[in-house]
Amino acid sequence: MKTSLLHFSSEVSDAVNSGLPVLALESTIISHGMPYPDNLEFAQQAENIVRKQGVIPATIAIIGGKIQIGLNEHSLNELTVGQNINKVAVRDIATTVAGKQSGATTVSATMHIAHSAGIEVFATGGIGGVHRYGETTFDISQDLRVLGKIPLVVVSAGVKAILDIPLTLEYLETDGVTVIGYQTDVFPAFYSQKSGYTVPARADSPEDIVAIHTTNKTLKITSSILVVNPIPISHEIPYQEMESYINIALDKCLKEGIRGKKVTPYLLKKIVKLTKGRSLQANIKLALNNVKLGAQIAKALKP
Numbered sequence: 001m002k003t004s005l006l007h008f009s010s011e012v013s014d015a016v017n018s019g020l021p022v023l024a025l026e027s028t029i030i031s032h033g034m035p036y037p038d039n040l041e042f043a044q045q046a047e048n049i050v051r052k053q054g055v056i057p058a059t060i061a062i063i064g065g066k067i068q069i070g071l072n073e074h075s076l077n078e079l080t081v082g083q084n085i086n087k088v089a090v091r092d093i094a095t096t097v098a099g100k101q102s103g104a105t106t107v108s109a110t111m112h113i114a115h116s117a118g119i120e121v122f123a124t125g126g127i128g129g130v131h132r133y134g135e136t137t138f139d140i141s142q143d144l145r146v147l148g149k150i151p152l153v154v155v156s157a158g159v160k161a162i163l164d165i166p167l168t169l170e171y172l173e174t175d176g177v178t179v180i181g182y183q184t185d186v187f188p189a190f191y192s193q194k195s196g197y198t199v200p201a202r203a204d205s206p207e208d209i210v211a212i213h214t215t216n217k218t219l220k221i222t223s224s225i226l227v228v229n230p231i232p233i234s235h236e237i238p239y240q241e242m243e244s245y246i247n248i249a250l251d252k253c254l255k256e257g258i259r260g261k262k263v264t265p266y267l268l269k270k271i272v273k274l275t276k277g278r279s280l281q282a283n284i285k286l287a288l289n290n291v292k293l294g295a296q297i298a299k300a301l302k303p
């Protein structure tokens with residue numbers, strides 16, 4: 001990607017140029033993962049948490065065809081209330097730019113743009129992965145392919161519980177992604193702390209994660225480090241309970257013939273309804289928890 005295609009806020013460009021810590025944040029979670037006005041409140045809270053750690057937040061999106069790194073209030077607002085906001089994965093970046101459209105970037109697109117912009121750490125709620133029945137539908141998120149190709153530190157609460165966790169873990173292994181449990185030996189399940197699957201490695205401090213990232217960089221290993229950070233226990237929803245809601249939502253999704261990039265937003269929305277908003281609160285808390293850890297890692301990388 002040509003640097004002239006990237007439009008930085010002055011704050012983010014100053015920080016990147018002078019080697020200050022920066023944390024990349026995505027925008028699909030805002031536009032397609034949460035309803036208004038919770039999404040606006042979430043986006044603002046996320047940026048505040050990053051600043052509190054002494055780190056500059058770089059929320060990434062495409063506004064009127066321009067790739068923006070660091071958003072002003074107006075753009076953030078457009079993303080939370082806008083009706084015509086594309087969901088932009090890697091393959092949709094160029095077409096959204098060409099059409100001078102606005103788009104919220106997924107994990108895959110945000111990673112690509114952050115890396116082009118010289119940002120090394122990124123936090124989200126939960127990455128995309130291999131969907132349940134992915135072995136027949138072929139529904140595998142572009143997030144996984146990009147994690148295998150781009151060397152960032154990505155903080156996530158495991159993978160979204162709507163996915164097939166063991167298949168996603170296999171894919172991450174094939175991709176050469178370094179998966180690290182943060183202060184845990186168990187792979188988290190997004191809404192709940194434990195999935196029942198183990199993590200291949202564990203780290204207990206931001207500094208330890210930075211050391212692992214530095215080794216990968218020195219060895220020119222070009223895949224990402226996926227830091228999996230469990231939802232705080234006080235906000236988790238028990239795994240078995242979530243499974244019952246997820247199965248109902250998956251059933252409806254199948255019956256209504258929802259396919260492609262609409263699947264994840266559809267399922268998240270249905271589950272918010274089924275849980276009477278509890279899953280939304282859990283999603284917000286786990287994502288903010290990841291943002292805080294992401295900021296701490298960014299700070300440890302550039303103290």
Ligand code: PSU
Pocket residue numbers: 026027028029032033034105106107108124125126127128129140141142143260261262263264268283287
């Ligand atoms: N984390 C959340 N909510 C979300 C997402 C992440 O808590 O909505 C978004 C991310 O942008 C991720 C996308 O890249 O969901 C995955 O979409 P898909 O399954 O279509 O690849």
Ligand code: MN
Pocket residue numbers: 139140141142260261263
């Ligand atoms: Mn998909």
